[in-house]
Amino acid sequence: MTTTPAPTSVPPNEAGARLRALYEREWAWRREQFAGFDDEDGEGAPADHLPRVDAATQSQREHYWRDVLTQLDALPLDQLGERDATDFAVYRAQIETLLSQQQFRCWEMPFNSDSAFWTDLGFTARRARHDADDYERYLGQLHDIPRYFNEHIANMRAGLARGFSVPRVTLTGREQSIAQVLDTACIKDNLFYTPFRTMPANIPADTQAHLRERAATAIRTVVLPAHAKLLDFIRDEYLPQARATLSAEAMPDGAAFYRAQIRRFTTLDMAPEAIHTLGLQEVARLREEMLATITRTGFNGGFESFLHYLRTDPQFYPQTGEQLLRQAAWIASRVDGCIERYIGRLPRRRFAIEPVPAELAPFYTSGRGGPGMYLLNTHDLPSRPLYALTALTLHEASPGHALQMPLAAELDGLPAFRRLTHISAYIEGWALYSEKLGVEMGLYETPYDHFGYLAYQAWRACRLVVDTGLHHLGWSRPQACTYLREHTALSEHEVRTEVDRYIAWPGQALSYYLGEMCIVQARAKAEQALGPRFDLRAFHDAVLASGSVPLPVLEQHIDRFIANGGRSPWADAASH
Structure with missing residues (x-):
């Protein structure tokens, strides 16, 4: 008796398991790659160093994310459940964006007229510390600033060489945020001394004194010279060589970049x-x-x-x-x-x-x-x-x-x-x-x-x-x-x-x-479809429950909200 072999397929739930294993592994790697980096949107993973930003590391990241994208595209999408399919859509768009930024070498232009890698360190300096270990990690970050700045300077030089820079017209006075770090007469008034002005009571007084002494030394001998070198670079090299054009499309491969x-x-x-x-x-x-x-x-x-x-x-x-x-x-x-x-x-x-x-x-x-x-x-x-x-x-x-x-x-x-x-x-x-x-x-x-x-x-x-x-x-x-x-x-x-x-x-x-237009249009669609069943609180809950998602995914999310009768996702969660 002969039998026809069953078609090769992924067992139920295996596709979702593969997706979850992939994004959990990549997320842990990403957190490690950018440990120690804080900005206005949140805090990075705790670290006694700042992230590596040199060209070799950037190339490794590009290869890593390209491999992740290849693995994502090998998943059988038709075997993903609804939740996993949404995670896939959000995650793939995220990885595609990360990879695109690496391919265009955006790390060669690590600042704009509003934010910069050196001003992000201000958020690190102002972040709350809770114990002596937090302060030890911060001291490690202070000692790592020269390496961090040097790698950024090398990247910016490479950007200048190929015409990939911040437009010169936007840079007038921009270096003052570096100069202000150097202009502080007293070390204890310096931005980077901020965490040491008030320290938690759970740190013994003699330990506090020792940490403060080490911080003052680090700022004087490491942080300030690194900022002086960066200031010289911005004033003497970057400003004179920055491009005179304005348009993104005027840069290398500019139309594709924009x-x-x-x-x-x-x-x-x-x-x-x-x-x-x-x-x-x-x-x-x-x-x-x-x-x-x-x-x-x-x-x-x-x-x-x-x-x-x-x-x-x-x-x-x-x-x-x-x-x-x-x-x-x-x-x-x-x-x-x-x-x-x-x-x-x-x-x-x-x-x-x-x-x-x-x-x-x-x-x-x-x-x-x-x-x-x-x-x-x-x-x-x-x-x-x-x-x-x-x-x-x-x-x-x-x-x-x-x-x-x-x-x-x-x-x-x-x-x-x-x-x-x-x-x-x-x-x-x-x-x-x-x-x-x-x-x-x-x-x-x-x-x-x-x-x-x-x-x-x-x-x-x-x-x-x-x-x-x-x-x-x-x-x-x-x-x-x-x-x-x-x-x-x-x-x-x-x-x-x-x-x-x-x-x-x-x-x-x-x-x-x-x-905003996407949300307004989604609300109008829900109001029309649900009529008297439309509940504004439930609609806002549905928008907020999605987490940060691409707009096409948000539209799909609201379509499911409508199909579910306009129920708040929190109501659904409470009923299970």
């Missing part, structure tokens, strides 16, 4: 022309809403006159940094009073409202939020309008970044690569949607507040126009500044810093408005 950055930040494969056209349409639509709001204020005059009024009348600006911080705290408190009516599950972790560190403030954006913090820029107070503060606080604090990021980290049912990474289109889309949610919350109390909200929406829509204008259509810096000045209420200081940010960080500015 398209890759669009995919990286938006998770969509949209052509620059389509994004530019969409931006023009949205700016025009928002202009009509802004004009209607101007009428509500009772102002007699046109759009340009109203913007001039907002930019110059002292009543719209804080007199002190403390006033700005206190007003933001009051807005955040008002959000706390109503947030449970809009979101079912809230994070356990709260956030502190702090001023942007002085060494960053002149070039930093107006505010930035993340796990445990909401940084508010108190530099140049005449550029920090109070009428926009509600929208800014909703975006950066709650229910924006300082709510979404820690909530994602607390989702124990998701793998670490979904809880602890931040896809720009998702997190910025949610934060911009949070500004829109402020309308329903009743937080824009005056027509001026509402205009501030609309102006912020228009600002993000303008980014679609300006980013693609600069990097694809060949816009000049003055042209970009003029467009932003004419279509938003941003101060002149913010116009300049924002345009420089877009020039030096291609594609990132596109993520906000495209992400």
